Amino acid sequence: MTSDVRPYDAIVVGSGFGGVMAAYPLVMAGQRVLMIERGEWVERRLENWDPVNAHELSRHFSRESTYWVKDARWARTTGSFHCVGGPSVYYGGVALRMRERDFDPGSEILGDSHAAWPFGYAELAPYYDRAEWLLGVAGDDRDDPTAPPRDCAYPQAPTPLTPPSQRVADAARSLGLHPFPLPLAINYREASGRAACTRCATCDGFACAIGAKNDLATNVIPRLMEAGLEVRANTVAVQLTVSGRLIQAVCCVDRSTGAVSHLNASRVILAAGTLATPHLLLASGLDRYSPASDSVGRYLMRHCNLLTMGAFRDRTNPSRLFHKQVAIHDFYFGAQDVDPRLGKLGAIQQITPPGPGYVRRIFPRPIGALLAAGVPYILALMSIAEDEPRAGNRVTIDHGQRDRFGLPLLKIHHRYTRRDVAASRALVSKSKGILRAAGAWATAVHDLRSFSHAVGTVRMGLDEATSPLDETGRFRGLDNLFVADGSSLPTSAGVNPSLTIAANALRIGSLLVGQPLARARVSLPLHAPSAPVHVP
Numbered sequence: 001m002t003s004d005v006r007p008y009d010a011i012v013v014g015s016g017f018g019g020v021m022a023a024y025p026l027v028m029a030g031q032r033v034l035m036i037e038r039g040e041w042v043e044r045r046l047e048n049w050d051p052v053n054a055h056e057l058s059r060h061f062s063r064e065s066t067y068w069v070k071d072a073r074w075a076r077t078t079g080s081f082h083c084v085g086g087p088s089v090y091y092g093g094v095a096l097r098m099r100e101r102d103f104d105p106g107s108e109i110l111g112d113s114h115a116a117w118p119f120g121y122a123e124l125a126p127y128y129d130r131a132e133w134l135l136g137v138a139g140d141d142r143d144d145p146t147a148p149p150r151d152c153a154y155p156q157a158p159t160p161l162t163p164p165s166q167r168v169a170d171a172a173r174s175l176g177l178h179p180f181p182l183p184l185a186i187n188y189r190e191a192s193g194r195a196a197c198t199r200c201a202t203c204d205g206f207a208c209a210i211g212a213k214n215d216l217a218t219n220v221i222p223r224l225m226e227a228g229l230e231v232r233a234n235t236v237a238v239q240l241t242v243s244g245r246l247i248q249a250v251c252c253v254d255r256s257t258g259a260v261s262h263l264n265a266s267r268v269i270l271a272a273g274t275l276a277t278p279h280l281l282l283a284s285g286l287d288r289y290s291p292a293s294d295s296v297g298r299y300l301m302r303h304c305n306l307l308t309m310g311a312f313r314d315r316t317n318p319s320r321l322f323h324k325q326v327a328i329h330d331f332y333f334g335a336q337d338v339d340p341r342l343g344k345l346g347a348i349q350q351i352t353p354p355g356p357g358y359v360r361r362i363f364p365r366p367i368g369a370l371l372a373a374g375v376p377y378i379l380a381l382m383s384i385a386e387d388e389p390r391a392g393n394r395v396t397i398d399h400g401q402r403d404r405f406g407l408p409l410l411k412i413h414h415r416y417t418r419r420d421v422a423a424s425r426a427l428v429s430k431s432k433g434i435l436r437a438a439g440a441w442a443t444a445v446h447d448l449r450s451f452s453h454a455v456g457t458v459r460m461g462l463d464e465a466t467s468p469l470d471e472t473g474r475f476r477g478l479d480n481l482f483v484a485d486g487s488s489l490p491t492s493a494g495v496n497p498s499l500t501i502a503a504n505a506l507r508i509g510s511l512l513v514g515q516p517l518a519r520a521r522v523s524l525p526l527h528a529p530s531a532p533v534h535v536p
Helices: 017-028 121-135 163-174 221-226 276-283 356-362 367-377 418-437 498-512
Strands: 002-013 033-036 061-070 075-081 230-232 235-243 246-254 260-270 304-311 326-328 346-351 378-385 394-402 408-413 442-447 481-483
Touching: 002 017, 017 033, 017 121, 017 221, 017 260, 017 498, 033 260, 121 498, 163 326, 163 378, 163 418, 221 230, 235 276, 260 276, 260 498, 276 394, 276 408, 304 418, 346 418, 356 367, 367 378, 378 418, 418 442
Parallel strands: 002 033, 002 260, 033 230, 061 408, 260 481
Antiparallel strands: 061 075, 235 246, 246 260, 304 378, 304 442, 326 346, 346 378, 394 408
């Protein structure tokens, strides 16, 4: 066992959106920051585009610390992505802001959960601005009927729609809807040594082989390392030790050698993810220090996502181009022909169906070959319905089963409410109409049960009895422990959570260095630049 007594100002656990963005203000303020990540760096090579390296088939999707999952359908085990940059390396790049009304979603969503945002959209707006610029988001929200106000344009204009995306957009407009380009963290310009996106169909679920996706490992972490950030990969945090009201040390295990070390810092920022952060807190027994001890691990949310697929008589994308480009928010806050008691519904987004090669590998023969043959004739839309924060949706630990690092087994318990399912089904009905208008002769629905949009297990709030974190992200009961990932979000909204996680983490980091942003203080252009911009 070794002890690291070097005077770090902060240790950040996790290198995803929460960890990287919380570290950004600290590093830029000259603080000494150590970031630990249990995964390794992802090599950028052409093999990344092979179906065998996509989604859960990737070697960076790890089952070495298996999660046990019990939901309404069955009990099963699953794993998670572990790599420098976190899931951003494999995500589809969507970077949407929460809507203004999302910060107070109403009783239909909140029920008796006591969930409440300790601040509103206006406070987070300047951090959204900065996050979009750090991520190089390409977008244009002028046609988004629910777009929140912004002080700065997107740093890039969106790339033109590919034919399958144009087909969906035209069909939506023919129904009187207002499709708009999904804002995407993808680089479309060759500059500063960066490759431009080739608009290939291997983006969502793949690590970009040429580094054109603006994931954190490509676009942000290298800047921070140049400024002094220390990244320690293949390092598993297994316990946080306490002295008085302070985290005394972060106990880690080297993933390769098994060596144990204890790391010390003035502050610890947990950003391991919505599942891994409460896992570490519970494994360390830190819930007992919180006045909201019973809420640590509770209120797990994972968007009620359904995939609606339309079957066409012609090949929908013969050129195999990227086509996760269109969003439709006309039903975000409800629809005239939908029960108003459901409240907010959510978003519809175009999504790229899995490629034939991937389908062949995940289904047994001959089913895989049969389904793969039909993939070229499909267009797909995803319904993203906001789900209710419920105390019964939670994670717990089983001390009787441990992984090779000594961490107890994490158990996930989750069920959607009737309202959640009804809202998602209402969006599916609208999606079917759009696909039929585009020429689909048949439609089918597939249930998406991943944890890619999971939030809420260590939430912020003003109620000390039910919210483990205060409005600054500090863990109540301990003075130097902060949480800055998706677990901190009180509600899920109806959009992909990554940009909100990034913005809130920037906010937490800025507060820690005493440099909070105000809308008038954000010195970013009002018009998109012609070349990539570095935001200090």
